[in-house]
Amino acid sequence: MTRLSLERVSFWYPASDRPALCDVSLRVGRGEIVALVGNVGAGCSTLLCVAAGLAPRVTGGRLDGRVECAGPETAGGGRVLLLPAPWTQLSGMGVTVRDEVAFGPANLGWPLERIRVAGERAMARAGVADLADRDPLTLSGGELQRVMLAGVLTMEPALLLLDEPTAELDGDGAAALWAVAREEAGRGAAVLVATSDLDAVPDLASRVVWLADGAVRADGAPAAVFADDAIWREGPGGPAVADVWRAAGLAPPWPVSVTAAARAR
Amino acid sequence: MTPALSCERLSFAYGGRPVLRDVSCVVAPGERVALIGRNGAGKTTLTRLVAGLERAASGTVRVGDWDAGRHRPDELARRVAVVFQHADQQLFARTVREDVAFGPLALGVPGPEAGVRVAAALAELDLGSVASEHPYDLPPPVRKLAALAGALALAPSLLVLDEPTTGLDRALRARVARVIRARAAAGCAVLVVTHDVAFAVEVLDRALVLDGGAVVFDGAIAELCRDPTRLRTLGLREPPVAALSRALDLPGRPVRIDDAAPIVAACCASGGLPYIGESHGPT
Numbered sequence: 001m002t003r004l005s006l007e008r009v010s011f012w013y014p015a016s017d018r019p020a021l022c023d024v025s026l027r028v029g030r031g032e033i034v035a036l037v038g039n040v041g042a043g044c045s046t047l048l049c050v051a052a053g054l055a056p057r058v059t060g061g062r063l064d065g066r067v068e069c070a071g072p073e074t075a076g077g078g079r080v081l082l083l084p085a086p087w088t089q090l091s092g093m094g095v096t097v098r099d100e101v102a103f104g105p106a107n108l109g110w111p112l113e114r115i116r117v118a119g120e121r122a123m124a125r126a127g128v129a130d131l132a133d134r135d136p137l138t139l140s141g142g143e144l145q146r147v148m149l150a151g152v153l154t155m156e157p158a159l160l161l162l163d164e165p166t167a168e169l170d171g172d173g174a175a176a177l178w179a180v181a182r183e184e185a186g187r188g189a190a191v192l193v194a195t196s197d198l199d200a201v202p203d204l205a206s207r208v209v210w211l212a213d214g215a216v217r218a219d220g221a222p223a224a225v226f227a228d229d230a231i232w233r234e235g236p237g238g239p240a241v242a243d244v245w246r247a248a249g250l251a252p253p254w255p256v257s258v259t260a261a262a263r264a265r
Numbered sequence: 266m267t268p269a270l271s272c273e274r275l276s277f278a279y280g281g282r283p284v285l286r287d288v289s290c291v292v293a294p295g296e297r298v299a300l301i302g303r304n305g306a307g308k309t310t311l312t313r314l315v316a317g318l319e320r321a322a323s324g325t326v327r328v329g330d331w332d333a334g335r336h337r338p339d340e341l342a343r344r345v346a347v348v349f350q351h352a353d354q355q356l357f358a359r360t361v362r363e364d365v366a367f368g369p370l371a372l373g374v375p376g377p378e379a380g381v382r383v384a385a386a387l388a389e390l391d392l393g394s395v396a397s398e399h400p401y402d403l404p405p406p407v408r409k410l411a412a413l414a415g416a417l418a419l420a421p422s423l424l425v426l427d428e429p430t431t432g433l434d435r436a437l438r439a440r441v442a443r444v445i446r447a448r449a450a451a452g453c454a455v456l457v458v459t460h461d462v463a464f465a466v467e468v469l470d471r472a473l474v475l476d477g478g479a480v481v482f483d484g485a486i487a488e489l490c491r492d493p494t495r496l497r498t499l500g501l502r503e504p505p506v507a508a509l510s511r512a513l514d515l516p517g518r519p520v521r522i523d524d525a526a527p528i529v530a531a532c533c534a535s536g537g538l539p540y541i542g543e544s545h546g547p548t
Contacts, residue, residue: 038434039434039435039436040404040406040407040432040433040434040437041404041407084432085351140304140305141304141350141351142304142305143304143305164431164432167431167432168304168431169304169460170302170303170304170460170500170501171303171460171462171496171500171501171502172303172500172502173303173304174460174502175502196432196433196434199463199505232435235435236434236435237434237435239505240463240504240505240506240509240522241505241506241509243522244506244509244522244525244526244529245526245529247522247523247525247526248525248526248527248529248530248533249526249530250529250530250533257505258505258508258509258512261509261512261513262512262513264538
C-alpha cells in the first residue's frame with residue numbers, strides 16, 4: 001500500500017528559474033525504508049520538504065505534478081519531517097523536554113492522557129527519558145536531535161521523513177536511531193531518509209534513490225544502485241566495503257556491506 | 266621541537282559539572298590527530314580551551330610556547346584556527362571572499378598579502394567559483410568549507426576542526442581530506458574532532474579518545490580501529506573496512522580502503538574470496 005506518491009513533480013524556489021526538483025516520480029510503500037542519496041545541492045532536502053507538504057506551502061515557490069500522502073486517519077497517521085539541524089525544529093513553546101515532545105500531538109488536538117502516554121513512550125524509545133525535565137535550550141546537539149526524534153515519534157506518523165538524522169549523533173546514537181527507523185517501518189510506517197551515512201544504507205534500506213540535479217538518476221536495491229560506476233564518479237559514492245572492491249579493480253556488482261561480503265565467503 | 270599543542274593536567278567544569286578531568290596530551294607540528302569520543306565526552310570544550318574561549322580550572326594549555334590561559338582569543342588566532350561545529354551558521358560577510366579575508370585583516374595582515382592568502386585558501390578548497398557569492402545563497406556544507414577557508418587564511422600552526430565532514434558528500438569530503446594532508450605536510454598540526462571514525466581512519470594517524478572528560482586512549486588510530494571491544498566500550502562505531510577485515514580475516518587486518526584493496530584483489534585472484542554476485546543484496 002502506497003503511503004507517499006510523487007508523480008512527475010517539479011519544484012522551483014521563489015525567484016529561481018532553475019528547478020530544484022525535476023520531473024520526480026517516486027513511491028514509498030507501507031513498511032518500506034527508502035534511502036535518498038545525492039551530492040550536496042542535488043535536491044534531497046527539497047524532496048523531503050515537498051513530501052512533508054512544507055514546499056511550497058511554507059517555502060513559497062511553484063510546484064508542478066502530484067504529491068499524495070495516504071495513511072490511516074485513526075492512529076496519528078500523518079506525515080512528519082525530522083530536520084537535520086535540530087535547533088531549527090524547536091517549537092520554542094516547551095520549557096521542558098516533556099512539553100516539547102507534547103507540542104506535536106497537542107496541536108493535533110489529542111486528549112491529554114493520550115499525549116502523556118505517547119510522549120513517555122516516545123521519549124523512552126528515543127533514549128531521552130532521563131532528559132524529560134530539562135530545558136531543551138540547555139541540551140547538546142546530540143541530545144536535541146534525539147528529543148526532536150521523540151517529538152516526531154509521539155505523533156505515530158504513517159510517513160516518517162528523516163533528513164540527515166544522524167548528523168549530531170555519536171556511534172551509539174546513530175545505531176539507536178537506525179534501529180528506531182526499522183521499528184517504525186515494522187509497525188507499518190513508510191520511511192524516507194536522506195543520509196550521507198552510506199555505510200548504514202545497505203543494512204537499513206530496501207531501496208536507494210539517487211538524486212542528481214533535482215532528478216532521479218537511479219532507483220533500486222542498494223547492491224544494484226551502488227554497482228553503477230557513475231554514482232562513484234559523479235554522485236555521492238557508496239559504502240566503504242564496495243569502495244574496497246572497486247579500488248581493487250574488480251568488476252561490479254560489489255558487496256555493499258560487511259554482511260554481504262561475509263556471506264559470499 | 267616545541268609542540269604545536271600541549272595540555273598538562275587540564276581540568277574544567279561548567280558550573281559544578283566536571284567536563285574535563287586531568288587531561289594531558291601533546292601534539293607535534295605536522296601531526297594529524299583525531300579527537301574522538303561519545304556525545305558529551307568533553308571534545309568541544311577542549312577545543313574552546315585551546316582557542317582561549319574558556320579558562321581551565323586547573324592545569325595548562327600551551328599553543329607553541331604560549332600559555333593559552335594568558336592570551337586573549339584574538340591573540341591566539343595568530344597561531345590557532347578553529348572551525349566550530351556549526352561553522353556554516355557563523356559566516357557574516359556579504360561575499361565568501363570578504364568572509365575569508367576577515368581573519369587575516371583583523372590580525373593586521375597588510376591588504377595585498379591578505380588578498381594572496383585569501384585566494385590561496387579559496388583555491389585549496391576549490392571555492393574560487395563561489396568567491397563572489399553571498400554565503401547564505403550556498404548550501405550549508407559549502408558554507409562549512411568557506412569557514413574552513415577562513416581558518417586556512419589565518420596561516421595557523423594549529424588547525425582545529427570540529428566535525429568537519431557532517432553533511433558533506435564524497436567530493437567535498439575529499440577536498441577536506443586533501444587540505445588536512447597538505448597543511449600537515451607543511452608543518453601545521455591538525456586536530457579533528459569527529460564522530461566519523463571512517464573518515465578519521467582514512468585521513469588521520471593518531472587518535473585521542475575522551476570518555477567522561479578523561480583521556481582513555483592515545484595512540485595509532487589503526488590500532489584503535491582493530492579493537493572492536495574497545496570501540497564498543499567507548500560508544501564508537503567500528504569503521505566498515507576494519508569490520509570487513511575482521512569478518513573476512515584479511516591478512517594484516519587492513520583498516521583503510523587503499524590498504525584493503527590489494528589484499529582483497531589477491532584473495533579474489535587466488536580463489537580465497539569467491540566472485541560476489543548480484544544475489545548479495547541487503548539482509
